[in-house]
Amino acid sequence: MAEPSNPLDDPTADPFEVAAAAAADIARLTGVDHHDIALTLGSGWGRAADLIGETVATIPAPEVTGFSRPALEGHVGTLRSIRTPRGRNVLVIGARTHYYEGHGVRRVVHSVRTAAATGAATMVLTNGAGGIRHTWRPGQPVLISDHINLTADSPLEGATFVDLTDLYARRLRDLALRIDPSLEEGVYCQFRGPQYETPAEVQMAKTIGGHIVGMSTALEAIAARQAGMEILGMSLITNLAAGIQTTPLSHAEVIEAGREAEPRISALLAKIVEAL
Numbered sequence: 555m556a557e558p559s560n561p562l563d564d565p566t567a568d569p570f571e572v573a574a575a576a577a578a579d580i581a582r583l584t585g586v587d588h589h590d591i592a593l594t595l596g597s598g599w600g601r602a603a604d605l606i607g608e609t610v611a612t613i614p615a616p617e618v619t620g621f622s623r624p625a626l627e628g629h630v631g632t633l634r635s636i637r638t639p640r641g642r643n644v645l646v647i648g649a650r651t652h653y654y655e656g657h658g659v660r661r662v663v664h665s666v667r668t669a670a671a672t673g674a675a676t677m678v679l680t681n682g683a684g685g686i687r688h689t690w691r692p693g694q695p696v697l698i699s700d701h702i703n704l705t706a707d708s709p710l711e712g713a714t715f716v717d718l719t720d721l722y723a724r725r726l727r728d729l730a731l732r733i734d735p736s737l738e739e740g741v742y743c744q745f746r747g748p749q750y751e752t753p754a755e756v757q758m759a760k761t762i763g764g765h766i767v768g769m770s771t772a773l774e775a776i777a778a779r780q781a782g783m784e785i786l787g788m789s790l791i792t793n794l795a796a797g798i799q800t801t802p803l804s805h806a807e808v809i810e811a812g813r814e815a816e817p818r819i820s821a822l823l824a825k826i827v828e829a830l
């Protein structure tokens with residue numbers, strides 16, 4: 555069946571107007587007209603949504619302007635509005651469009667722009683990723699301290715100069731470290747994917763200062779910063795990166811590591827969100 559057309563596929567469309575329309579859809583469908591915090595849940599982090607408060611509404615992402623159907627099993631296609639015990643509204647985005655899907659970077663960052671349009675000032679980006687540090691183990695959550703964008707693309711269009719000095723806010727990382735002082739930090743390298751990296755690419759990432767390899771997040775973080783949001787990024791290390799672990803990588807292994815770690819890291823994330 556042909557996919558219904560997406561307004562973001564029209565190159566003359568203004569992506570911020572599409573995001574504003576999506577935010578209006580979310581307000582109408584959830585009955586919540588302002589969100590304070592937005593959370594994108596990657597593989598392994600899904601259960602956090604059940605722990606951060608009371609779900610006010612869950613809506614299928616494709617009912618919201620500009621959102622696409624999820625490409626992958628293990629990526630839930632819903633948006634959820636949750637009210638925390640402290641009375642904040644959290645928009646949980648369980649529908650990520652990855653760059654490797656080939657729909658263009660506007661669709662990749664649409665959820666982030668929509669979150670900003672709902673009023674969210676804080677963007678929490680989570681993912682499952684490969685770890686480069688030998689001491690890391692599958693199932694370990696890591697704070698993203700910075701990123702290296704290896705996609706050769708950007709969500710910024712035209713001469714839009716955005717400062718990324720404190721992209722993954724030191725303030726929010728310190729807050730997470732107060733909740734779990736054992737959390738380690740690392741630099742996230744976004745590769746284009748969908749193939750996993752070669753061992754040589756992992757060595758390159760390591761040489762240029764990377765500690766984590768993945769296929770999301772960096773482009774989203776740039777868009778979130780452009781929208782003026784403060785960003786917290788966390789990776790679940792689902793596997794050691796290619797060549798660091800000597801066995802072959804598989805998507806099944808990544809999903810399984812996420813499943814195994816989910817209760818633990820979701821509880822941690824819920825505590826962090828409560829403290830934001």
Ligand code: HPA
Pocket residue numbers: 682683684685750751767768769792793794795796803808
């Ligand atoms: N590389 C890129 N993306 C990933 C990995 C990896 O090793 N593991 C989970 N997502």
